[in-house]
Amino acid sequence: MNESRAWFVAGTDTGIGKTFATAALIHAARKQGHRTLGMKPIAAGAELVGSERINEDAALLRAAGSFDPGLGLINPYCLMAPIAPHIAAAEEGVSIEPGRVIDCFNTLSAAADRIFVEGVGGFRVPLGPAYDTADLASDLGLPVILVVGLRLGCISHSLLTIDAILGRGLSLAGWVANCIDPTMLRREGNIDSLRTRIDAPLLARLPFVEGGDASSVSHLCTLPG
Numbered sequence: 001m002n003e004s005r006a007w008f009v010a011g012t013d014t015g016i017g018k019t020f021a022t023a024a025l026i027h028a029a030r031k032q033g034h035r036t037l038g039m040k041p042i043a044a045g046a047e048l049v050g051s052e053r054i055n056e057d058a059a060l061l062r063a064a065g066s067f068d069p070g071l072g073l074i075n076p077y078c079l080m081a082p083i084a085p086h087i088a089a090a091e092e093g094v095s096i097e098p099g100r101v102i103d104c105f106n107t108l109s110a111a112a113d114r115i116f117v118e119g120v121g122g123f124r125v126p127l128g129p130a131y132d133t134a135d136l137a138s139d140l141g142l143p144v145i146l147v148v149g150l151r152l153g154c155i156s157h158s159l160l161t162i163d164a165i166l167g168r169g170l171s172l173a174g175w176v177a178n179c180i181d182p183t184m185l186r187r188e189g190n191i192d193s194l195r196t197r198i199d200a201p202l203l204a205r206l207p208f209v210e211g212g213d214a215s216s217v218s219h220l221c222t223l224p225g
């Protein structure tokens with residue numbers, strides 16, 4: 001097995017294509033022969049299947065991976081309400097513990113060559129009274145891939161997020177331009193504006209794909225480094 005490599009996948013907001021892009025990156029890594037997994041440490045929004053809580057992101061990343069290590073490792077914190085996770089956790093009396101996330105990550109890391117860890121929402125989503133997703137990214141210490149949901153406003157969201165990533169002493173391994181709004185005006189001009197301002201490689205330009213099948217665009221992805 002190759003030396004394991006992993007990235008934290010952040011996004012400019014919720015609903016902008018982190019899961020879509022992560023799944024595409026997973027398929028791209030698998031095509032290169034890597035045993036690859038996705039991880040969704042914290043998720044908010046689930047359905048009960050039997051007695052099991054299923055979050056859509058976690059299910060998609062599990063399906064994209066080379067093998068199934070079990071949702072307990074992929075998604076250690078699955079909250080029911082599709083709301084801010086710290087509020088959902090408080091309502092359920094759950095305390096999100098970084099150590100448990102890191103233990104699950106380390107277990108996955110021992111079994112896979114490549115791991116993509118998807119955050120939740122944007123880069124600074126609270127996970128408790130004094131901890132947020134940026135803290136988790138820092139504790140994991142992984143290089144970050146930023147997924148930019150291409151819509152009006154994404155330039156500022158991208159640059160602010162990158163300031164926050166670098167401000168935590170994390171590295172930006174690259175970014176993904178994801179077309180979530182097919183009606184966006186001057187999309188190319190926005191992408192060019194981002195390219196000239198982001199000091200990291202553009203790893204993929206993902207088109208709008210009706211039905212959202214990420215595997216169909218994995219060939220458009222370049223893996224970091």
Ligand SMILES: Nc1ncnc2c1ncn2[C@@H]1O[C@H](COP(=O)(O)OP(=O)(O)OP(=O)(O)O)[C@@H](O)[C@H]1O
Pocket residue numbers: 011013014015016017018019020021057119120121122178179180206207208209210211212
């Ligand atoms: N390039 C695309 N083409 C078509 N549909 C897309 C694309 N990117 C994202 N979507 C769709 O938009 C919705 C939101 O995308 P996604 O779930 O990946 O966002 P997210 O950033 O992971 O959200 P969350 O913060 O909840 O994790 C999904 O239904 C997804 O299938």
Ligand SMILES: C[C@H](N)[C@H](N)CCCCCC(=O)O
Pocket residue numbers: 014015043044045081082083084085120121122124125
């Ligand atoms: C429920 C949704 N799909 C996301 N998983 C959670 C987004 C939390 C956003 C919190 C915030 O920044 O206001």
Ligand SMILES: [Mg+2]
Pocket residue numbers: 018019020057118
């Ligand atoms: Mg997601």
